[in-house]
Every structure is written in C-alpha cells, then in structure tokens.
Amino acid sequence: MTTALECIGVGRNFGALAALAEVSLKVELGEVRAVIGPNGAGKSTLFNVIAGTLKPSGGQVIVNNEDLTGMRSQAICQKGISRTFQLSALFPEMSAFDNVRLAAQGKLTGRWKMLGGSQVLEQASSLAEQAMARLNLKEIYDTPAGTLSHGDQRLVEVAMALAQRPAILMLDEPTQGMSIQETHRTVDTLKAMLAEESLTVVLVEHDMDVVFSLADRIAVLHRGRLIADGTVEEVKADAGVQDAYLGGLD
Amino acid sequence: MMRSKILGVLALVALILAPQYLPVYAMTLLTELVILALFAMSLDLMVGYTKLVSFGHAGAYGLGAYVCALLSLHTHIPLPFVVLLSALIVGVVAIGIAWSCTMATGVSFAMLTLAFGQLGYAVAIKWVSVTGGSDGLSGIPRRLGPFGWSQLTTKTGFYLFALACLFASYFFCRALIRAPFGQVLRGIRENEMKVLALGYNTRRYKIAVVSLAYLFAGMAGALYASFAGFANPEMLFWTVSGQVLIMVIVGGKGTLIGPMLGAVFFIMVEHKLSELTETWGLFMGIIFIGFVMFAPDGILGILNKKLLRRSGQQKASQTSDPSTAAGGHSA
Numbered sequence: 047m048t049t050a051l052e053c054i055g056v057g058r059n060f061g062a063l064a065a066l067a068e069v070s071l072k073v074e075l076g077e078v079r080a081v082i083g084p085n086g087a088g089k090s091t092l093f094n095v096i097a098g099t100l101k102p103s104g105g106q107v108i109v110n111n112e113d114l115t116g117m118r119s120q121a122i123c124q125k126g127i128s129r130t131f132q133l134s135a136l137f138p139e140m141s142a143f144d145n146v147r148l149a150a151q152g153k154l155t156g157r158w159k160m161l162g163g164s165q166v167l168e169q170a171s172s173l174a175e176q177a178m179a180r181l182n183l184k185e186i187y188d189t190p191a192g193t194l195s196h197g198d199q200r201l202v203e204v205a206m207a208l209a210q211r212p213a214i215l216m217l218d219e220p221t222q223g224m225s226i227q228e229t230h231r232t233v234d235t236l237k238a239m240l241a242e243e244s245l246t247v248v249l250v251e252h253d254m255d256v257v258f259s260l261a262d263r264i265a266v267l268h269r270g271r272l273i274a275d276g277t278v279e280e281v282k283a284d285a286g287v288q289d290a291y292l293g294g295l296d
Numbered sequence: 297m298m299r300s301k302i303l304g305v306l307a308l309v310a311l312i313l314a315p316q317y318l319p320v321y322a323m324t325l326l327t328e329l330v331i332l333a334l335f336a337m338s339l340d341l342m343v344g345y346t347k348l349v350s351f352g353h354a355g356a357y358g359l360g361a362y363v364c365a366l367l368s369l370h371t372h373i374p375l376p377f378v379v380l381l382s383a384l385i386v387g388v389v390a391i392g393i394a395w396s397c398t399m400a401t402g403v404s405f406a407m408l409t410l411a412f413g414q415l416g417y418a419v420a421i422k423w424v425s426v427t428g429g430s431d432g433l434s435g436i437p438r439r440l441g442p443f444g445w446s447q448l449t450t451k452t453g454f455y456l457f458a459l460a461c462l463f464a465s466y467f468f469c470r471a472l473i474r475a476p477f478g479q480v481l482r483g484i485r486e487n488e489m490k491v492l493a494l495g496y497n498t499r500r501y502k503i504a505v506v507s508l509a510y511l512f513a514g515m516a517g518a519l520y521a522s523f524a525g526f527a528n529p530e531m532l533f534w535t536v537s538g539q540v541l542i543m544v545i546v547g548g549k550g551t552l553i554g555p556m557l558g559a560v561f562f563i564m565v566e567h568k569l570s571e572l573t574e575t576w577g578l579f580m581g582i583i584f585i586g587f588v589m590f591a592p593d594g595i596l597g598i599l600n601k602k603l604l605r606r607s608g609q610q611k612a613s614q615t616s617d618p619s620t621a622a623g624g625h626s627a
Binding site for chain 1: 468471472475476477479480482483486487489490491492493494495496497498504
C-alpha cells in the first residue's frame with residue numbers, strides 16, 4: 047500500500063488551547079478515511095490544517111511524498127487536494143453547472159486566459175458534465191445555485207471538488223443539516239460515486255450511520271488527541287471510543 | 297437576445313451617422329458623452345464584475361489626461377498613438393496601485409483607492425513645474441498623423457476616433473468577461489474564499505482587472521484632454537470618482553452597456569437640472585437614492601424587464617396551452 051496523505055505530530059493551538067495535539071495519521075491510497083469525534087474534538091481543525099485554511103502550530107502534512115505543511119489553500123488545491131466546506135460555499139447567482147465548471151477550470155493550465163480560451167472552457171465543461179453525471183445532478187444544470195435545496199447544494203459542492211480530479215477528496219460533514227431522506231440520498235449517491243472513482247477520501251462527519259456506510263477506516267479524535275485508528279469493527283469495539291463518544295450507540 | 301443585437305447595431309449606425317445630421321454644439325456634447333461612457337464602462341469591470349468598489353477612479357482618468365497632455369505638448373506623436381500610449385502608461389502605473397490596494401478587501405480597499413486618487417490630486421496641485429498647478433495644462437494640441445492624416449484632428453474626425461475607442465474597448469471587455477478570466481471574476485464577486493479554495497490565486501486576478509479598468513479610464517482621460525484641450529486637477533478630484541460610480545450604478549452594474557447609458561443619463565439630467573436650479577446636486581442625489589431603492593438593476597435592468605415582458609406577452613399569445621407557458625421552470 048502506498049500512503050497518499052500522512053500527518054506527523056500535527057498540532058494547532060488557539061491561544062492557550064491546544065485544539066489539536068500531536069496527531070499522527072496515515073491515509074492509504076484509495077481508502078475512505080473518516081475522522082470522527084465529539085464536538086470540539088479537533089476534527090475540523092485537523093481538516094482545515096490539511097486543506098491549508100489553518101496553519102499548524104507544529105508537525106508536518108505530507109501528500110504523495112511532498113511536504114505541504116503551512117502552504118496556502120490555493121497552493122494545496124493545486125497539489126491535488128480538493129475540499130468541501132461544512133457550510134455550503136457556492137456561487138449563489140451562478141448556475142449549478144457554472145459553479146462546477148469554474149471549479150474544473152481551476153486545475154487547467156489555461157485558467158488565466160483573458161481573451162479567447164474557448165477550448166479551456168470546453169475542457170472545463172466536459173469535466174463538469176462528468177462530475178455532475180456521477181452525482182446525478184443532470185436535472186439542475188441551469189438552476190442558480192442559491193435557489194437549490196440544501197441537499198443539492200451539498201452535492202454540487204462535492205461535484206465541484208470531484209471535477210478538479212483531486213488526488214485526495216476532503217468532505218467536511220457532507221450531510222450536515224440534511225433531512226433523513228436527503229441524508230439517505232446523499233449517502234447512496236456518494237457510495238455509488240466512490241465505487242466508480244476509487245478516490246482517496248478524508249471524511250469528517252457527525253452522523254455515525256453515514257460514517258459506517260462510507261468509511262473503510264476510522265480515526266477518532268478526542269480533545270485534540272487521536273485515541274483510536276482502525277477499521278470500522280475495531281473502532282466500534284474499542285473501549286476508549288465507547289467511553290468518549292459511542293456511549294450512546296447500541 | 298436577437299432583439300438586443302439589432303438594437304446595438306442600430307445604435308452604432310446612428311452614432312456613426314450622427315455628425316451628418318446634428319448641429320455643432322450637439323456634437324460637442326455627444327463627444328463628451330462617448331468619452332464618459334468609456335470612463336463609466338471601465339469602472340464596471342471592477343464594480344460590476346468583481347465587486348471591487350473604487351472611490352478613486354478619477355485618479356486613473358486624470359492621470360490619463362495629464363500623460364496625454366504632456367506627451368502632446370512635448371512630443372510630436374500622432375493623436376491615436378498618444379491616446380493609446382497614455383492608456384498603457386496608466387495601466388502599468390495601476391499595477392503598483394492595484395498591488396497595494398488589493399492587500400485590503402471591502403471598505404478598506406475602497407478607502408485605499410480613494411487615497412491614491414487624492415494623492416494624484418495633491419501631486420497635480422503641488423508639482424507646478426510639470427502639471428501647471430491648480431491651473432492645469434492648457435493649449436493641448438491634437439497632433440497630425442499617422443501618415444500626415446489630418447482627419448482625426450477635426451471635430452467630426454475626433455468624435456469618430458473617440459467612438460472607435462469606445463467600441464474597441466467594449467468588445468475587448470466583452471471578450472474578457474466571456475473568457476476563462478471573466479468566469480473567475482464572477483466567482484470572486486460572489487464568493488472569494490471559495491475561489492481561493494478552488495486553487496485560484498485571486499489577488500492576481502484582482503490586480504489584473506484593476507489595471508485593465510484603470511487602463512481604459514486612462515484612455516478616457518487622454519481622449520478628454522485631447523477633446524477639451526486642457527487637463528486640470530479637478531479631473532482627479534474625488535467627486536469625479538463619486539459621479540462615475542453613480543453612472544455605473546444608475547445605468548446597471550455588471551452589464552458594460554448599462555454604465556454607458558448611466559453616463560448619458562447623468563450628463564443629460566445634469567444639463568437639464570442645472571438650467572433650472574443651482575442646487576441640481578440635491579435632485580441628482582434624490583434620483584440616485586431612488587434608483588438604489590427601487591431599481592437596483594439600473595436603467596438597463598428596467599429596459600430589459602420591459603423587453604422581456606413584451607416578448608413574454610407575444611409568446612403567451614402564440615400558445616394557448618397554459619402548461620407550456622409555465623413549463624420553462626419546472627424542468
């Protein structure tokens with residue numbers, strides 16, 4: 047197995063608070079790795095450090111043998127890590143398709159073109175079409191993104207990340223704020239997409255049903271520390287995890 | 297779509313033929329309108345397409361005018377090249393200004409543009425040996441050529457030259473906003489954080505668009521200096537920046553055409569009101585507030601709505617089946 051993403055002793059302090067302390071984690075190529083933990087466990091902090099939105103206070107983030115620690119988010123995106131946001135972050139007045147096309151364009155060499163550039167736009171369009179087809183979003187091509195249902199907005203965001211052909215796809219609570227039906231639909235769609243694409247995925251998620259149905263392995267954070275890391279069964283059986291988090295689960 | 301194309305071609309033909317039919321004083325006004333339309337359109341690249349509000353656009357306009365004045369007074373470069381060269385010089389200077397201003401965002405960005413504009417104004421007043429101080433520079437000649445052409449220096453010739461500059465700039469800007477670059481600008485307008493996360497270095501795009509906006513404003517300023525024969529510090533003053541911002545918003549931002557209409561509207565209303573009252577500024581303010589409150593899409597927005605309604609009525613009368621008339625959205 048090759049390692050796609052490795053965190054070595056990553057920490058992040060907010061003032062005196064260590065939101066993340068000495069977290070070391072390996073994500074293998076092609077696996078879906080969930081990061082779970084109670085509120086304030088440091089999931090989002092870890093996520094934002096990997097994606098470059100936050101700078102780490104210590105440690106290293108290594109992707110495909112390259113040290114990306116402390117790079118800015120746009121540079122990290124160019125290195126092949128595409129992310130979604132916890133709260134939907136779209137271009138509300140642009141159509142869903144234009145949203146995804148702009149995402150695809152971000153990884154193409156001609157993205158700067160001031161005049162002409164119709165090949166760049168065509169190339170981006172075909173990437174966008176593929177990504178939207180994978181997520182069953184064909185029907186909403188022309189709908190302004192701001193008027194879409196919450197569930198569709200989240201899926202458009204996933205399509206945007208997918209259209210960038212990332213080496214690592216990072217999903218920040220993809221089903222957050224969804225109704226039960228929307229959650230089911232999203233999980234089914236993501237499952238079908240993952241079966242086709244064989245991507246490396248880092249998934250932060252609150253909903254345990256979503257985690258158990260999508261993830262290959264699970265890392266558990268508690269108060270900024272990694273307390274367990276293993277397959278779904280191992281984590282379910284772990285006593286420390288039971289205490290910290292899964293206590294309420296049957 | 298087709299209808300607006302036909303309207304555009306008709307407007308262009310009318311503008312080209314105007315010198316044949318309009319009296320001299322009207323041509324003077326029309327030339328000024330063409331120049332101000334270019335000025336307003338240039339600001340739309342920033343305000344309308346990238347949501348970068350500038351309170352210092354007069355700085356670019358005035359700088360273009362002074363560069364053109366100095367080049368015309370001290371060299372023999374033919375008129376068209378003087379105008380182009382002035383625009384280019386302003387565009388290059390603007391890279392530095394844009395680099396500084398884009399360190400900030402939002403209101404701070406707007407304040408920095410204002411600061412640079414007022415800095416230009418102060419320099420124009422104080423650097424008397426070069427700028428002529430508060431009197432400005434006058435007696436700016438229109439140089440003959442190229443190839444000894446004298447047509448461009450006549451009233452009609454100059455008008456047609458200004459019109460050509462406006463249309464060339466318009467088509468350039470239109471291509472720009474349709475190109476991949478323009479798509480990124482739209483993204484920055486709606487959600488800059490997300491554009492960053494998608495791997496774009498948004499600051500470079502902002503610097504580029506500010507430089508281009510300043511370049512076209514500089515071209516407008518250069519045209520004005522050649523047209524009026526003078527350049528003075530008033531052209532750089534912040535009230536001019538305010539006026540051009542009003543033109544953009546009243547005309548309809550983010551449309552290129554709208555700000556041109558806004559410039560025409562502003563000048564015509566100013567002319568009419570100043571004939572009636574000295575406090576025309578007050579009434580202009582009320583009109584502006586009215587637009588912001590009741591017609592945020594500006595004059596072009598109102599016209600588009602009218603056109604759409606008319607074509608909508610035609611479609612509705614062609615089809616008797618109500619489900620097809622409403623069917624466009626449900627798919």
